[in-house]
Amino acid sequence: MDEVIGVSQRHPAKYWHVLGDGRIQCDVCPRDCKLHEGQRGACFVRGRVDNRMVLTTYGRSSGFCIDPIEKKPLNHFFPGSSVFSFGTAGCNLACKFCQNWDISKSREMDRLMDSASPKAIAAAARAHDSLSVAFTYNDPVVFFEYALDTADACHQRGLMTVAVTAGYVHEAPRREFFAKMDAANIDLKSFSDDFYVKLCGGHLQPVLDTLSYVHHETKCWLEVTTLLIPGHNDSDQELGALTRWLAQELGPEVPLHLSAFHPDWKMTELPPTPSATLGRARRIALDAGLHYVYTGNIHDPEGGTTYCPSCRHATIVRDWYDIHHYDLTPQGCCPQCGSSIAGHFGTLAKPFGRHCLPVHLGLDA
Amino acid sequence: MNLSLPESACARRILAGTVIVLGAVLIFIAPETWPGMALLALGVLVELIGMWLAHHRRSHLKQFHDSP
Numbered sequence: 001m002d003e004v005i006g007v008s009q010r011h012p013a014k015y016w017h018v019l020g021d022g023r024i025q026c027d028v029c030p031r032d033c034k035l036h037e038g039q040r041g042a043c044f045v046r047g048r049v050d051n052r053m054v055l056t057t058y059g060r061s062s063g064f065c066i067d068p069i070e071k072k073p074l075n076h077f078f079p080g081s082s083v084f085s086f087g088t089a090g091c092n093l094a095c096k097f098c099q100n101w102d103i104s105k106s107r108e109m110d111r112l113m114d115s116a117s118p119k120a121i122a123a124a125a126r127a128h129d130s131l132s133v134a135f136t137y138n139d140p141v142v143f144f145e146y147a148l149d150t151a152d153a154c155h156q157r158g159l160m161t162v163a164v165t166a167g168y169v170h171e172a173p174r175r176e177f178f179a180k181m182d183a184a185n186i187d188l189k190s191f192s193d194d195f196y197v198k199l200c201g202g203h204l205q206p207v208l209d210t211l212s213y214v215h216h217e218t219k220c221w222l223e224v225t226t227l228l229i230p231g232h233n234d235s236d237q238e239l240g241a242l243t244r245w246l247a248q249e250l251g252p253e254v255p256l257h258l259s260a261f262h263p264d265w266k267m268t269e270l271p272p273t274p275s276a277t278l279g280r281a282r283r284i285a286l287d288a289g290l291h292y293v294y295t296g297n298i299h300d301p302e303g304g305t306t307y308c309p310s311c312r313h314a315t316i317v318r319d320w321y322d323i324h325h326y327d328l329t330p331q332g333c334c335p336q337c338g339s340s341i342a343g344h345f346g347t348l349a350k351p352f353g354r355h356c357l358p359v360h361l362g363l364d365a
Numbered sequence: 366m367n368l369s370l371p372e373s374a375c376a377r378r379i380l381a382g383t384v385i386v387l388g389a390v391l392i393f394i395a396p397e398t399w400p401g402m403a404l405l406a407l408g409v410l411v412e413l414i415g416m417w418l419a420h421h422r423r424s425h426l427k428q429f430h431d432s433p
Contacts, residue, residue, distance in 0.1 A: 073430045091433070099432040145389040164431045187433060227432060259430045296430045313385070354428070 002040045011058030011145060013046055015173050024048055028173050029092045029141055030206045034286060042201075043089035043142040057088040058146045061114045062103045066120075066128055066357040068321040071264065072136060072164050072201060073257045073296055074344025075306060077183040077221050079286050079316055080323050080351035083286045084125035084359070086116075087137025093166055094201035095189070097229055101265040104138045104296065118150035122157045123363055132182065136164035151180040163220075167210030168202050178214050178346055183221040183344070185257070190226075190233040191242035208245070212288070215250045221344055225257040225296070228273045228281055233277060239281050243288035252291045252309075255340035258282055260297035278303065283338055292342070308341065309332035321354035377418060385415035 015027040023034045026041050033041035040047035045057045053173045064086045069077060072085075091104035100105055116124070126132045133154045140147040140163050151161040160182040167186040169177065178184065188211065190196060193204040214222050224246065228234045246256060260273040279296040282303055284291040295303030304318035313336040317325035327335055332345035390407030394399040 067431075071428075071431060085431070099429065104433075109398070134431075136431045136433065164433050166433050185431070225430065225432070257430065258431070356428070 002038060002220035004038070004048070005040070005049050005056055008047050009056035009058075010054040011056075013053035013055045013145060015170070016053040018051075024053060026053055027170055028144055029169050030203065031092055031168075031201075036348075039311050041092075042094070043090040043092040045088065045142050055143060055145050057090065057143050059087045059114060059115055060088060062089055062115055063087075064124070064359040064361055065135070066115070066130060066352075066359060067350045068356075069132070069162075069320065069355060070133055070321040070323075071356070072162060073186050073225060073259075073294070074162065074183055074221075074223050074225065075257070075294055075316070075318070076090075076292065076341070077162070077346075078131055078160075078300060078346055079306075080185055080287055080326065080342055080348045081131040081346075082129070082352040083134045083344055084128060084130040085122070085134040086121065086158075087135070087140075088143045089138060090142045091139050092168055092202075093139070096263060096266040097227070097232075097270075098198050098265040099227070099262065100137055105265075110316060114361055117128050118146070118153040120361060121150050121151040124359060125154065125159055126157050128357075128359065130159070132160035132162050133160040136162070138167070139165050139168070141169045141173070141177070142164055144177060147355050148177065148180055149198075156179070163212065163242070166200075166202075167207045169206070169210060169215075171209075171213075174213060177220045178220050181218075181220045183223075184214055185223045186214065186224055187225050187227070188242065188246075191238050191245065192233065194261045195233055208249075211246075212249055215254060219220055223255040223257065224250075225259055226281075227259045227261050229261045229267070229272055230277065234273070234277050234281065236280075236284060239284045240288065243285040243290055246285075247289040251303055252289045255294065255342075256285055256290055257294045258285070258303075259297050260295075262297070272296075275300065306341065308337060308339055310334065310339035313337070313338040323351040326351070381415050381418035383415075384411060386419060388412035388415055 016024050018024050018298045026033045032044050035048040066082050067085045069081050069083045129221050135147040154161050163181045163184040196202045197202045258278050262272045275298050282293045291309040301319045305314050306316040315328050326348045331340050376391030387410045395404040
Protein backbone atom coordinates (compact mmCIF):
# COMPACT_ATOMS: atom_id res chain seq x y z
CA MET A 1 0.00 0.00 0.00
CA ASP A 2 1.28 3.50 -0.84
CA GLU A 3 2.47 5.77 1.93
CA VAL A 4 -0.17 8.41 2.77
CA ILE A 5 0.55 11.80 1.18
CA GLY A 6 0.61 14.40 3.95
CA VAL A 7 -1.16 17.76 3.77
CA SER A 8 2.14 19.62 3.46
CA GLN A 9 3.16 17.47 0.50
CA ARG A 10 0.40 18.44 -1.91
CA HIS A 11 1.76 20.98 -4.34
CA PRO A 12 -0.46 21.01 -7.44
CA ALA A 13 1.21 19.12 -10.27
CA LYS A 14 0.95 19.77 -14.00
CA TYR A 15 0.47 17.41 -16.93
CA TRP A 16 -2.18 14.83 -16.12
CA HIS A 17 -5.63 13.88 -17.32
CA VAL A 18 -8.62 11.86 -16.17
CA LEU A 19 -9.20 8.48 -17.82
CA GLY A 20 -12.57 6.99 -18.69
CA ASP A 21 -12.34 4.43 -15.89
CA GLY A 22 -11.89 7.10 -13.21
CA ARG A 23 -8.15 6.79 -12.82
CA ILE A 24 -5.92 9.75 -13.60
CA GLN A 25 -2.84 9.47 -15.75
CA CYS A 26 0.38 11.37 -15.10
CA ASP A 27 1.60 12.81 -18.42
CA VAL A 28 5.04 13.98 -17.34
CA CYS A 29 7.04 10.95 -18.44
CA PRO A 30 6.50 7.99 -20.76
CA ARG A 31 5.75 5.66 -17.87
CA ASP A 32 2.19 7.05 -18.07
CA CYS A 33 1.32 6.03 -14.50
CA LYS A 34 -2.42 5.51 -14.04
CA LEU A 35 -3.48 6.18 -10.48
CA HIS A 36 -6.38 5.52 -8.15
CA GLU A 37 -7.04 7.88 -5.25
CA GLY A 38 -4.12 7.93 -2.79
CA GLN A 39 -1.69 6.15 -5.09
CA ARG A 40 1.76 7.38 -6.01
CA GLY A 41 3.43 7.06 -9.40
CA ALA A 42 6.47 4.92 -10.13
CA CYS A 43 8.66 7.89 -9.21
CA PHE A 44 7.07 7.78 -5.74
CA VAL A 45 6.97 11.58 -5.48
CA ARG A 46 4.00 12.39 -7.73
CA GLY A 47 0.67 11.12 -6.57
CA ARG A 48 -3.10 11.46 -6.62
CA VAL A 49 -4.93 13.30 -3.83
CA ASP A 50 -8.53 14.52 -4.02
CA ASN A 51 -8.75 13.60 -7.69
CA ARG A 52 -5.80 15.69 -8.80
CA MET A 53 -2.08 15.12 -9.19
CA VAL A 54 0.28 16.55 -6.60
CA LEU A 55 4.05 16.82 -6.23
CA THR A 56 5.08 15.68 -2.75
CA THR A 57 8.63 17.06 -2.78
CA TYR A 58 8.01 20.71 -3.65
CA GLY A 59 10.26 22.92 -1.50
CA ARG A 60 12.21 20.03 -0.01
CA SER A 61 15.62 18.75 -0.94
CA SER A 62 17.96 15.90 -0.18
CA GLY A 63 20.68 18.48 0.32
CA PHE A 64 22.51 21.40 -1.23
CA CYS A 65 26.11 21.41 -2.42
CA ILE A 66 28.36 23.78 -4.29
CA ASP A 67 30.10 21.66 -6.91
CA PRO A 68 32.48 22.31 -9.78
CA ILE A 69 30.52 22.55 -13.06
CA GLU A 70 32.74 19.73 -14.38
CA LYS A 71 31.04 17.36 -11.92
CA LYS A 72 27.63 17.63 -13.65
CA PRO A 73 29.51 16.92 -16.03
CA LEU A 74 29.65 20.04 -18.23
CA ASN A 75 33.08 20.81 -19.71
CA HIS A 76 31.99 23.49 -22.19
CA PHE A 77 29.73 25.61 -19.98
CA PHE A 78 31.81 28.20 -18.13
CA PRO A 79 34.62 25.80 -17.16
CA GLY A 80 36.02 26.28 -13.68
CA SER A 81 32.84 27.88 -12.34
CA SER A 82 30.90 26.66 -9.32
CA VAL A 83 27.32 25.49 -9.49
CA PHE A 84 24.86 25.48 -6.59
CA SER A 85 23.39 21.99 -6.83
CA PHE A 86 20.41 20.25 -5.32
CA GLY A 87 18.04 17.37 -5.82
CA THR A 88 14.99 15.94 -4.09
CA ALA A 89 14.08 12.26 -3.95
CA GLY A 90 12.56 9.70 -6.30
CA CYS A 91 13.20 8.84 -9.93
CA ASN A 92 11.12 7.87 -12.95
CA LEU A 93 13.58 5.21 -14.09
CA ALA A 94 14.55 2.12 -12.12
CA CYS A 95 18.16 1.57 -13.12
CA LYS A 96 19.63 -1.52 -11.51
CA PHE A 97 23.05 0.13 -11.63
CA CYS A 98 21.81 3.39 -10.07
CA GLN A 99 24.82 5.38 -8.85
CA ASN A 100 22.63 7.57 -6.66
CA TRP A 101 20.21 5.07 -5.16
CA ASP A 102 20.15 6.50 -1.65
CA ILE A 103 18.40 9.54 -3.13
CA SER A 104 16.54 8.15 -6.11
CA LYS A 105 15.10 5.19 -4.22
CA SER A 106 14.42 7.12 -1.05
CA ARG A 107 11.14 6.47 0.73
CA GLU A 108 12.23 8.27 3.88
CA MET A 109 11.65 11.81 2.76
CA ASP A 110 11.51 13.46 6.18
CA ARG A 111 14.87 12.05 7.17
CA LEU A 112 16.50 13.37 4.04
CA MET A 113 15.00 16.77 3.76
CA ASP A 114 16.38 20.25 3.80
CA SER A 115 13.69 22.82 3.02
CA ALA A 116 14.01 25.81 0.75
CA SER A 117 11.76 27.94 -1.39
CA PRO A 118 12.82 28.70 -4.98
CA LYS A 119 13.67 32.28 -3.95
CA ALA A 120 15.78 31.06 -1.03
CA ILE A 121 17.75 28.75 -3.32
CA ALA A 122 18.44 31.56 -5.78
CA ALA A 123 19.46 33.87 -2.93
CA ALA A 124 21.79 31.26 -1.46
CA ALA A 125 23.38 30.56 -4.84
CA ARG A 126 23.96 34.27 -5.34
CA ALA A 127 25.37 34.62 -1.81
CA HIS A 128 27.85 31.82 -2.50
CA ASP A 129 28.97 33.40 -5.79
CA SER A 130 27.79 30.50 -7.90
CA LEU A 131 27.28 31.23 -11.57
CA SER A 132 24.46 28.74 -11.95
CA VAL A 133 22.03 26.45 -10.13
CA ALA A 134 21.80 22.77 -11.03
CA PHE A 135 18.83 20.45 -10.69
CA THR A 136 20.65 17.19 -10.21
CA TYR A 137 21.39 14.14 -8.03
CA ASN A 138 17.95 12.73 -8.88
CA ASP A 139 16.08 13.40 -12.12
CA PRO A 140 14.51 16.89 -12.11
CA VAL A 141 11.73 15.62 -14.38
CA VAL A 142 10.08 14.17 -11.26
CA PHE A 143 10.22 17.52 -9.42
CA PHE A 144 9.29 19.45 -12.54
CA GLU A 145 7.22 22.21 -10.84
CA TYR A 146 9.82 22.89 -8.13
CA ALA A 147 12.64 22.97 -10.68
CA LEU A 148 10.84 25.38 -12.98
CA ASP A 149 9.83 27.80 -10.20
CA THR A 150 13.44 27.72 -9.00
CA ALA A 151 14.66 28.34 -12.55
CA ASP A 152 12.44 31.45 -12.73
CA ALA A 153 13.78 32.70 -9.40
CA CYS A 154 17.36 32.11 -10.58
CA HIS A 155 16.86 33.96 -13.85
CA GLN A 156 15.39 36.92 -11.94
CA ARG A 157 18.66 37.10 -10.01
CA GLY A 158 20.83 36.71 -13.09
CA LEU A 159 21.82 33.11 -12.39
CA MET A 160 21.89 30.41 -15.03
CA THR A 161 20.21 27.03 -14.74
CA VAL A 162 21.53 23.53 -15.37
CA ALA A 163 19.62 20.26 -15.63
CA VAL A 164 21.17 16.83 -15.15
CA THR A 165 18.60 14.38 -16.44
CA ALA A 166 18.00 11.07 -18.13
CA GLY A 167 15.72 12.86 -20.61
CA TYR A 168 12.84 10.43 -20.06
CA VAL A 169 10.02 12.94 -20.45
CA HIS A 170 6.95 13.52 -22.64
CA GLU A 171 6.90 16.13 -25.37
CA ALA A 172 4.85 18.90 -23.71
CA PRO A 173 6.66 18.96 -20.36
CA ARG A 174 9.94 18.56 -22.26
CA ARG A 175 9.21 21.78 -24.15
CA GLU A 176 8.37 23.71 -20.99
CA PHE A 177 11.27 22.28 -19.01
CA PHE A 178 14.12 22.91 -21.42
CA ALA A 179 12.84 26.39 -22.29
CA LYS A 180 13.98 27.39 -18.80
CA MET A 181 17.34 25.61 -18.81
CA ASP A 182 20.56 27.25 -19.94
CA ALA A 183 22.52 23.99 -20.03
CA ALA A 184 21.80 20.30 -19.67
CA ASN A 185 23.68 17.10 -19.36
CA ILE A 186 21.49 14.25 -20.57
CA ASP A 187 22.30 10.63 -19.81
CA LEU A 188 22.23 8.31 -22.80
CA LYS A 189 22.50 5.12 -20.80
CA SER A 190 22.81 2.78 -23.77
CA PHE A 191 21.95 2.59 -27.45
CA SER A 192 19.84 -0.52 -26.94
CA ASP A 193 16.13 -0.51 -26.17
CA ASP A 194 16.59 -3.91 -24.58
CA PHE A 195 19.06 -2.36 -22.10
CA TYR A 196 16.58 0.38 -21.21
CA VAL A 197 13.76 -2.14 -20.76
CA LYS A 198 15.69 -4.72 -18.72
CA LEU A 199 18.01 -2.52 -16.68
CA CYS A 200 16.17 0.81 -16.43
CA GLY A 201 12.46 0.08 -16.76
CA GLY A 202 12.15 2.51 -19.67
CA HIS A 203 12.67 2.83 -23.41
CA LEU A 204 15.40 4.32 -25.59
CA GLN A 205 13.40 6.33 -28.14
CA PRO A 206 12.03 9.04 -25.77
CA VAL A 207 15.61 9.76 -24.68
CA LEU A 208 16.80 10.09 -28.29
CA ASP A 209 13.83 12.39 -28.95
CA THR A 210 14.83 14.56 -26.00
CA LEU A 211 18.44 14.77 -27.17
CA SER A 212 17.39 15.82 -30.68
CA TYR A 213 14.84 18.28 -29.34
CA VAL A 214 17.20 19.99 -26.92
CA HIS A 215 19.99 20.32 -29.46
CA HIS A 216 17.96 21.39 -32.49
CA GLU A 217 15.03 23.31 -31.04
CA THR A 218 16.23 25.07 -27.89
CA LYS A 219 19.00 27.45 -26.84
CA CYS A 220 19.96 25.10 -24.01
CA TRP A 221 23.62 24.02 -24.19
CA LEU A 222 23.78 20.22 -24.37
CA GLU A 223 26.35 17.66 -23.28
CA VAL A 224 25.76 13.90 -23.18
CA THR A 225 26.95 11.28 -20.69
CA THR A 226 27.13 7.52 -21.06
CA LEU A 227 28.05 5.42 -18.04
CA LEU A 228 29.99 2.42 -19.33
CA ILE A 229 28.96 -0.77 -17.54
CA PRO A 230 31.24 -3.76 -18.15
CA GLY A 231 29.55 -6.36 -20.32
CA HIS A 232 26.30 -4.44 -20.70
CA ASN A 233 26.83 -1.39 -22.90
CA ASP A 234 30.55 -1.31 -23.68
CA SER A 235 30.84 -3.41 -26.85
CA ASP A 236 32.55 -1.91 -29.90
CA GLN A 237 29.36 -2.46 -31.87
CA GLU A 238 27.10 -0.60 -29.47
CA LEU A 239 29.55 2.22 -28.84
CA GLY A 240 30.01 2.60 -32.61
CA ALA A 241 26.27 2.83 -33.17
CA LEU A 242 25.78 5.27 -30.27
CA THR A 243 28.56 7.62 -31.30
CA ARG A 244 27.62 7.52 -35.00
CA TRP A 245 24.08 8.48 -34.05
CA LEU A 246 25.36 11.39 -31.96
CA ALA A 247 27.64 12.58 -34.77
CA GLN A 248 24.95 12.30 -37.44
CA GLU A 249 21.88 13.45 -35.53
CA LEU A 250 23.37 16.05 -33.20
CA GLY A 251 26.60 16.89 -35.01
CA PRO A 252 30.22 16.59 -33.93
CA GLU A 253 30.25 19.51 -31.51
CA VAL A 254 28.09 18.04 -28.74
CA PRO A 255 30.52 16.87 -26.04
CA LEU A 256 30.28 13.24 -24.94
CA HIS A 257 31.33 12.10 -21.47
CA LEU A 258 32.18 8.43 -21.03
CA SER A 259 32.00 7.75 -17.29
CA ALA A 260 33.35 4.86 -15.27
CA PHE A 261 30.76 2.73 -13.47
CA HIS A 262 31.30 1.66 -9.89
CA PRO A 263 29.41 -1.33 -8.46
CA ASP A 264 26.23 -0.11 -6.81
CA TRP A 265 22.56 -0.74 -6.00
CA LYS A 266 21.56 -4.08 -7.56
CA MET A 267 24.67 -4.53 -9.70
CA THR A 268 27.33 -4.90 -7.06
CA GLU A 269 28.67 -8.12 -8.56
CA LEU A 270 30.22 -6.31 -11.55
CA PRO A 271 33.73 -4.85 -11.51
CA PRO A 272 34.32 -1.10 -11.92
CA THR A 273 34.88 0.00 -15.51
CA PRO A 274 38.57 -0.48 -16.42
CA SER A 275 40.47 2.55 -17.68
CA ALA A 276 41.26 0.62 -20.87
CA THR A 277 37.53 0.35 -21.66
CA LEU A 278 37.11 4.10 -21.33
CA GLY A 279 40.12 4.69 -23.57
CA ARG A 280 38.77 2.27 -26.19
CA ALA A 281 35.34 3.89 -26.08
CA ARG A 282 36.90 7.34 -26.46
CA ARG A 283 38.81 6.24 -29.56
CA ILE A 284 35.60 4.82 -31.08
CA ALA A 285 33.79 8.11 -30.43
CA LEU A 286 36.61 10.18 -31.94
CA ASP A 287 36.68 7.86 -34.98
CA ALA A 288 32.93 8.42 -35.35
CA GLY A 289 33.71 12.11 -35.82
CA LEU A 290 32.89 13.60 -32.42
CA HIS A 291 35.17 16.53 -31.60
CA TYR A 292 34.93 16.54 -27.82
CA VAL A 293 35.03 13.19 -26.04
CA TYR A 294 35.91 12.93 -22.36
CA THR A 295 36.51 10.13 -19.90
CA GLY A 296 35.17 10.54 -16.39
CA ASN A 297 35.41 9.18 -12.85
CA ILE A 298 39.05 8.24 -13.44
CA HIS A 299 42.36 10.11 -13.49
CA ASP A 300 43.05 10.56 -17.19
CA PRO A 301 44.52 13.94 -18.21
CA GLU A 302 44.38 12.93 -21.90
CA GLY A 303 40.67 12.06 -21.68
CA GLY A 304 39.92 15.17 -19.63
CA THR A 305 41.51 17.68 -21.98
CA THR A 306 39.68 19.90 -24.44
CA TYR A 307 41.60 19.93 -27.71
CA CYS A 308 41.03 22.42 -30.47
CA PRO A 309 39.39 20.37 -33.25
CA SER A 310 41.32 22.33 -35.91
CA CYS A 311 44.91 22.44 -34.66
CA ARG A 312 44.77 19.93 -31.74
CA HIS A 313 46.09 22.55 -29.30
CA ALA A 314 45.29 21.55 -25.70
CA THR A 315 43.07 24.48 -24.71
CA ILE A 316 41.81 23.20 -21.33
CA VAL A 317 43.83 20.56 -19.49
CA ARG A 318 41.93 18.83 -16.70
CA ASP A 319 42.55 16.00 -14.29
CA TRP A 320 39.27 14.89 -12.78
CA TYR A 321 37.69 18.29 -11.88
CA ASP A 322 40.95 20.23 -11.53
CA ILE A 323 41.84 22.60 -14.34
CA HIS A 324 45.61 22.54 -14.72
CA HIS A 325 45.85 24.74 -17.79
CA TYR A 326 43.36 27.09 -19.45
CA ASP A 327 44.21 28.61 -22.78
CA LEU A 328 41.09 30.00 -24.44
CA THR A 329 40.13 33.54 -25.36
CA PRO A 330 37.14 34.96 -23.42
CA GLN A 331 35.11 34.38 -26.59
CA GLY A 332 35.96 30.69 -26.47
CA CYS A 333 38.45 30.61 -29.34
CA CYS A 334 41.71 28.72 -29.68
CA PRO A 335 44.56 31.25 -29.21
CA GLN A 336 46.74 29.39 -31.70
CA CYS A 337 44.51 29.07 -34.75
CA GLY A 338 41.50 31.20 -33.81
CA SER A 339 38.98 28.40 -34.25
CA SER A 340 35.89 28.60 -32.10
CA ILE A 341 35.43 25.94 -29.42
CA ALA A 342 31.77 24.93 -29.07
CA GLY A 343 30.14 25.99 -25.83
CA HIS A 344 29.79 28.94 -23.49
CA PHE A 345 32.94 30.46 -22.08
CA GLY A 346 33.94 33.48 -20.06
CA THR A 347 37.03 34.77 -18.39
CA LEU A 348 38.48 32.22 -16.00
CA ALA A 349 39.72 33.94 -12.86
CA LYS A 350 40.32 31.19 -10.32
CA PRO A 351 38.97 27.68 -10.98
CA PHE A 352 36.63 26.40 -8.26
CA GLY A 353 38.61 23.15 -8.04
CA ARG A 354 37.48 19.61 -7.39
CA HIS A 355 35.99 20.08 -3.93
CA CYS A 356 32.27 19.93 -3.14
CA LEU A 357 30.93 22.17 -0.36
CA PRO A 358 27.77 21.09 1.45
CA VAL A 359 25.46 24.01 2.25
CA HIS A 360 22.70 23.97 4.84
CA LEU A 361 19.88 26.39 4.11
CA GLY A 362 17.96 25.58 7.26
CA LEU A 363 14.29 24.84 7.74
CA ASP A 364 11.65 27.16 6.32
CA ALA A 365 14.21 29.07 4.27
CA MET B 366 47.14 -0.10 -0.03
CA ASN B 367 43.79 -0.08 -1.80
CA LEU B 368 41.24 -0.62 0.97
CA SER B 369 37.70 -0.87 -0.31
CA LEU B 370 34.61 -0.79 1.88
CA PRO B 371 31.57 -2.95 1.19
CA GLU B 372 29.16 -1.23 -1.20
CA SER B 373 25.96 -2.53 0.34
CA ALA B 374 24.61 -0.70 3.36
CA CYS B 375 23.74 -4.00 5.04
CA ALA B 376 27.28 -5.37 4.70
CA ARG B 377 28.70 -2.10 5.97
CA ARG B 378 26.42 -2.16 9.03
CA ILE B 379 27.49 -5.72 9.82
CA LEU B 380 31.16 -4.77 9.47
CA ALA B 381 30.70 -1.68 11.67
CA GLY B 382 28.87 -3.71 14.32
CA THR B 383 31.59 -6.36 14.32
CA VAL B 384 34.35 -3.79 14.71
CA ILE B 385 32.47 -2.02 17.54
CA VAL B 386 32.02 -5.32 19.39
CA LEU B 387 35.71 -6.13 18.89
CA GLY B 388 36.68 -2.75 20.36
CA ALA B 389 34.40 -3.32 23.34
CA VAL B 390 35.95 -6.77 23.96
CA LEU B 391 39.47 -5.30 23.86
CA ILE B 392 38.49 -2.61 26.37
CA PHE B 393 36.80 -5.21 28.59
CA ILE B 394 39.71 -7.65 28.68
CA ALA B 395 42.45 -5.03 29.11
CA PRO B 396 44.23 -5.77 32.42
CA GLU B 397 45.15 -2.98 34.85
CA THR B 398 48.82 -2.99 33.85
CA TRP B 399 50.94 -0.89 31.49
CA PRO B 400 50.56 -3.40 28.62
CA GLY B 401 46.86 -3.36 29.48
CA MET B 402 46.81 0.42 28.89
CA ALA B 403 48.03 -0.22 25.33
CA LEU B 404 45.27 -2.78 24.84
CA LEU B 405 42.72 -0.30 26.24
CA ALA B 406 43.95 2.39 23.83
CA LEU B 407 43.75 -0.09 20.96
CA GLY B 408 40.19 -0.92 22.02
CA VAL B 409 39.22 2.77 21.99
CA LEU B 410 40.80 3.17 18.54
CA VAL B 411 38.89 0.17 17.21
CA GLU B 412 35.67 1.61 18.69
CA LEU B 413 36.30 4.90 16.85
CA ILE B 414 36.91 3.05 13.58
CA GLY B 415 33.66 1.15 14.11
CA MET B 416 31.73 4.36 14.70
CA TRP B 417 33.28 5.95 11.63
CA LEU B 418 32.26 2.93 9.57
CA ALA B 419 28.73 3.15 10.93
CA HIS B 420 28.39 6.79 9.89
CA HIS B 421 30.45 6.74 6.70
CA ARG B 422 27.75 7.14 4.09
CA ARG B 423 29.08 6.64 0.62
CA SER B 424 31.08 9.85 0.85
CA HIS B 425 33.46 8.49 -1.77
CA LEU B 426 30.70 8.93 -4.33
CA LYS B 427 30.74 12.69 -3.89
CA GLN B 428 33.65 12.94 -6.30
CA PHE B 429 31.92 11.05 -9.11
CA HIS B 430 29.94 12.56 -11.97
CA ASP B 431 26.32 13.35 -11.18
CA SER B 432 24.21 10.55 -12.56
CA PRO B 433 20.42 10.87 -12.52
